Amino acid sequence: MSILVTGFDAGHDQVNASAVLTASLRDDLPQPLYPLRSQLHFAILPLSASDLREAVLVQIAVCQPRFCVFTGQARGRNKVHLERLATNLRDFDSPDVAGSQSRGERIEPDGPAAYWSTLPGQEAMIEQLNRQGIPAALSNHAGNHLCNQLLYQVLHWAQQNGSGMACGLVHIPPLPIQVRHQWPETPFMLLEMSRAALAQILLVLVQQTGASAS
Template sequence: MKVLITAFDPFGKEQTNPALEAVKQLPETIGEHTITKLEIPTVFKESVEVIKQQLNTEIYDAVLAIGQAGGRFEITPERVGINVDDARIPDNQGNQPIDEVIQEDGAPAYFTNMPVKRLTQAIKEAGVPASLSNTAGTFVCNHVLYNLGYLHATSFPHIQFGFIHVPFIPEQVINKPNTPSMALDTIVKGLEAAITALSTDNHDETIALGETH
């Protein structure tokens, strides 16, 4: 498969983004897959436009976005992107709306068509902590995952799409007491395992990975 892997640039007060650093270290070939890497801005709409331009340039079998989820202990493949952004764009009165619709003509949500249970198990079998996540948040990560689903539904029906969150790396938590982190080489190992598990057969495992909280 020809797989496009995207990763965000640093955002907020962070000087680095573990997603981008990990993707930079991925090999050009993983298993039977040829990898193309793409850095995207952590900016609403612009991030999706960069991906869309790349998808219009070459034909890919899959696109997998990687993002940072500070505070998580594990690598977490995402199950769904929802049609809402926490864009916080002030209105004319300076009020801060919390919810902004991503696509007026889009579905309420788009579920990834990647075998996320298989990916999660592959990461675990590589000796890396992982769990299946049911929330990609309401920031640019969710924005990208949702729009990948929208692009699949409207323009690229052949493509598999998905999103994986990774934790902070140790240097990011020096001044963040009690905040979890994961070594960069461990993140790279987990991502390689997940990507290796991709295939043209996207039928997922029939295993229970639900949470009670």
């Protein structure tokens, strides 16, 4: 059993909360995740619409995951959100690192309008996080930028290839340093809370599916 956890590169910004979180888990795994350390694989993906699909498929080929847990930062949100849906739409309100700013374009020309997340146990994950004092909720909209594109493209690939791999997206608030230097009015979450949230999500995932943690 293998789990791929990803974040996004900072791109033109100095910090991306999802990259910081992913690197932090990779380099300093929380103690509750020690039983899973040989099954966890971490990757930072490019903020590039044209390069994203190939970059994540390379990681999938390397570790052959049973689950993909993608993370992305969500400016303006004050909770950890698990996304229910990925839509077949690029409508960027800001350009990617290559300067591309798609407006109203399909991600996959012949793909369906949307895919449901296939990550199991999301309701149980939300309940567990809130019980532990971590604000969390389900979300019906992953945005129309690269987080949504990533989830849609991987779900589409899994559908087209008959893969049993399950995928989901976790949106986290920005970090305090981003509020100080970039977005003074936006909500934020401390890195330690984001780390605890991802650890619990991964633990519930394993428990809900009966996957081995050894």
